[in-house]
């Protein structure tokens with residue numbers, strides 16, 4: 001039943017964008033949403049395949065360039081709209097650069113990856129199509145990005161992607177590299193050859209793989225990240241309240257050295273101690289913890 005709805009949506013959405021009707025396209029997406037199809041499913045299983053089919057029609061000479069361009073613009077607006085309906089997760093405190101390789105004009109797939117990473121809590125710089133290697137590398141370095149997602153649609157540009165990855169790996173500390181795009185869809189083994197840390201065929205898998213390659217799924221690392229954020233939160237609230245570490249220690253009945261270790265993210269703090277700190281800082285435990293996530 002779910003597949004039937006999606007298939008109907010794909011057909012009517014394709015007709016709408018091919019006739020150049022933005023209003024009709026919007027109405028069909030509304031229909032899907034009203035029928036209970038979740039926005040990420042419409043994004044990935046309606047907009048993406050229709051975009052690929054549309055482009056294929058253009059490549060086969062079945063539709064004109066203006067028709068393809070209008071349809072693409074309509075879909076880009078719907079992508080933005082559906083993205084805004086997806087609930088953004090807590091921020092991860094990690095940065096990602098998403099870009100098409102130099103010489104590649106295709107950028108819709110990269111846009112989709114950027115959208116899904118952003119919804120998953122990454123701070124994303126989406127650079128779009130055809131970004132020169134000798135600009136992309138210094139940019140990534142200056143931004144201290146943890147991840148670079150490279151989109152390659154043209155097989156002829158695989159050597160360019162390989163060179164780009166070599167240059168990105170020279171950055172200290174080197175970002176993790178995720179690769180994807182039409183050039184690899186038929187031959188995923190090529191992705192390993194270019195030296196990327198991982199390849200995934202679609203944006204939904206990309207967000208999981210991005211977390212894996214950046215070590216976020218590692219329990220010990222997660223605890224370390226959480227403790228650093230909690231320490232930052234305690235530090236911020238202490239400053240707002242105008243307390244010294246000693247004053248906070250006295251009010252919360254904890255040791256000053258303990259407070260210092262908490263603020264530096266070095267203390268595997270107990271819930272009891274979090275409760276004492278929250279009380280002394282006149283915030284709820286939730287506020288202290290939510291503060292820790294941002």
Ligand code: B12
Pocket residue numbers: 048051052054055056057059072103104105106107108109110112113149150151152153154155156178179180181182183185199200201202203206
């Ligand atoms: C539309 C289109 C164009 C448009 C692009 C406009 C635009 N705004 O992007 C225009 C007209 C510019 C174009 C031009 C050309 N194109 Co073209 N194009 C397409 C087409 C039909 C659709 C591309 C698209 O938008 N797909 C929609 C997105 C959503 O799909 P996607 O890019 O595959 O992305 C998905 C995944 O791959 C993944 N993904 C993408 N990037 C990344 C990155 C990461 C990190 C991850 C994890 C995942 C990921 O996520 C997406 C969603 O699932 C494809 C066919 C196809 N099957 O894709 C050909 C295609 C890519 N084009 C092709 C060719 C040959 C060309 C031209 C050389 C044609 C020509 N002779 O001029 C030029 C090259 C221009 C250039 N220098 O880049 C070939 C490439 C063949 C190859 N393997 O080398 C393809 C595959 C068509 C074909 N079967 O021959 N094209």
